[in-house]
Amino acid sequence: MKQIDEANQEALRRMLSGDPVLVDVVPAAQAIPALKDRMILHAGPPVTWERMCGPMRGAVMGIAVFEGWANDLEAAAALASDGAFELHPNHHFDAVGPMTGMTTLSQSVMVVENRTFGNRAYCTINEGLGKVMRFGGNDEEVLERLAWLRDVLGPAMGEALRAGDGLPLKNLIARGLSMGDEMHQRNVACSGLTLRELSPALAATSSSTEDLSKALAFIGGNDQFFLNIAMAMGKAVMDPVRDIDGSSLVTAMSRNGTDFGIRVSGTGDQWFTAPVEMPEGLYFPGFTEDDANPDMGDSTIVETVGLGGFAMGAAPAVAGFVGAGAASDAANYTRTMGEITIGENPEWTIPALDYLGVPSGIDIRLVVETGLAPTINTGIAHKEPGVGQVGAGVVRAPMACFTQALEAFAESVGVS
Amino acid sequence: MSETKIKSLLEKPVKVVNVGLEGFSRELEQQGVRVVQVDWVPPAGGDPKLADLLSKLGT
Numbered sequence: 001m002k003q004i005d006e007a008n009q010e011a012l013r014r015m016l017s018g019d020p021v022l023v024d025v026v027p028a029a030q031a032i033p034a035l036k037d038r039m040i041l042h043a044g045p046p047v048t049w050e051r052m053c054g055p056m057r058g059a060v061m062g063i064a065v066f067e068g069w070a071n072d073l074e075a076a077a078a079l080a081s082d083g084a085f086e087l088h089p090n091h092h093f094d095a096v097g098p099m100t101g102m103t104t105l106s107q108s109v110m111v112v113e114n115r116t117f118g119n120r121a122y123c124t125i126n127e128g129l130g131k132v133m134r135f136g137g138n139d140e141e142v143l144e145r146l147a148w149l150r151d152v153l154g155p156a157m158g159e160a161l162r163a164g165d166g167l168p169l170k171n172l173i174a175r176g177l178s179m180g181d182e183m184h185q186r187n188v189a190c191s192g193l194t195l196r197e198l199s200p201a202l203a204a205t206s207s208s209t210e211d212l213s214k215a216l217a218f219i220g221g222n223d224q225f226f227l228n229i230a231m232a233m234g235k236a237v238m239d240p241v242r243d244i245d246g247s248s249l250v251t252a253m254s255r256n257g258t259d260f261g262i263r264v265s266g267t268g269d270q271w272f273t274a275p276v277e278m279p280e281g282l283y284f285p286g287f288t289e290d291d292a293n294p295d296m297g298d299s300t301i302v303e304t305v306g307l308g309g310f311a312m313g314a315a316p317a318v319a320g321f322v323g324a325g326a327a328s329d330a331a332n333y334t335r336t337m338g339e340i341t342i343g344e345n346p347e348w349t350i351p352a353l354d355y356l357g358v359p360s361g362i363d364i365r366l367v368v369e370t371g372l373a374p375t376i377n378t379g380i381a382h383k384e385p386g387v388g389q390v391g392a393g394v395v396r397a398p399m400a401c402f403t404q405a406l407e408a409f410a411e412s413v414g415v416s
Numbered sequence: 417m418s419e420t421k422i423k424s425l426l427e428k429p430v431k432v433v434n435v436g437l438e439g440f441s442r443e444l445e446q447q448g449v450r451v452v453q454v455d456w457v458p459p460a461g462g463d464p465k466l467a468d469l470l471s472k473l474g475t
Contacts, residue, residue: 001472001473001474004473004474005474248473363475365470365473365474365475366475368460368466368470369459369460369470369475370457370459371457371460371461403460403463403466406466406469406470406473407466407469409473410469410472410473413473415469415472415473
């Protein structure tokens with residue numbers, strides 16, 4: 001239909017013309033005034049405590065202790081069970097969070113501004129790998145790290161960013177793609193580039209050599225540091241694509257460890273959900289698929305914007321890390337995602353694929369027609385609370401999300 | 417195509433492009449025939465209701 005094609009072209013235009021810039025790091029309560037005491041934002045579509053998976057529950061318990069709402073994890077679980085906390089998706093508050101995606105009022109959040117449209121999006125700072133809250137970790141070591149991010153690194157990054165004009169992300173990501181990143185499970189290059197860009201301002205604005213040294217070591221020692229920046233970038237770029245009448249493009253994909261949800265531009269903020277699937281991947285020594293929790297996190301905003309599994313061709317090294325096959329298979333993932341998208345991003349190209357632009361603009365019509373569900377690169381959490389990451393893999397978005405969305409979308413344009 | 421032309425096709429080594437069911441290509445491969453298998457499925461996995469919607473919505 002012509003009206004759908006025109007609406008989709010407008011959606012793609014907005015998507016490709018976004019100009020995301022990392023401008024600040026501030027306490028979440030400052031960035032999101034609606035975020036109140038005893039309110040917890042989580043990854044994915046809405047979910048109740050009763051339906052939450054193990055690591056998500058573990059993170060809720062941990063963050064409640066971190067915020068001082070409970071004295072210990074057991075008390076936190078009892079409070080959560082009694083409904084003492086308000087639970088909402090990050091996506092409902094201009095935010096995103098990796099894996100469990102905990103966002104609460106005192107945590108530092110990075111602020112990405114889309115300068116083309118003036119909107120902002122938020123994400124917490126990446127904690128590193130292993131036993132961390134985003135994978136359900138919640139012990140003293142995890143909470144101490146969160147406190148350091150809140151009290152030291154967050155304020156330092158905010159001061160450094162405010163001292164300049166922010167960190168433009170579009171070109172940085174373009175360089176990262178040419179250096180082997182896909183921005184979901186491989187962020188080695190972009191994390192390094194970010195450190196290089198931020199270091200002078202961090203040094204210039206720091207009053208403590210010890211804090212500066214620790215901050216530089218933390219960023220430099222975390223290969224996934226850029227993931228959370230990429231996520232806020234994806235949210236900032238995709239939000240202006242929402243609510244275009246007649247557009248069948250996907251504006252968000254997200255999972256809470258129980259359900260997978262998608263949103264479509266033409267159907268507004270309605271979630272179309274289905275049970276999440278189990279990633280297929282590789283496990284850290286000592287763990288197997290029996291330990292794994294199903295798919296989780298808002299990080300699929302990275303695929304929604306054309307990176308991650310969609311840009312696997314740029315990152316053959318990641319194919320091995322996530323168990324997706326040989327390095328030569330990486331290009332096939334990107335080409336296959338080209339069958340369910342309406343365009344390519346001319347500014348984010350893949351040298352190894354003759355500078356093919358990353359596949360952009362997921363059209364639910366193409367997903368349902370071809371039967372090709374979006375490919376997602378993901379970390380894998382342990383299914384029990386408190387353990388953390390146990391592997392990495394590849395997972396498909398459930399087709400049921402797209403068939404439901406197609407039926408609702410058809411109704412929205414008067415087709416039955 | 418005339419019968420003669422069909423017969424002449426089979427006088428030389430056959431090259432086959434098979435669309436859909438892989439069983440046909442496997443059978444031919446076992447007989448030493450070169451086959452290119454095209455990965456194809458019906459639109460919407462053959463679901464008539466979704467296929468009808470897709471035909472109206474266009475792609």
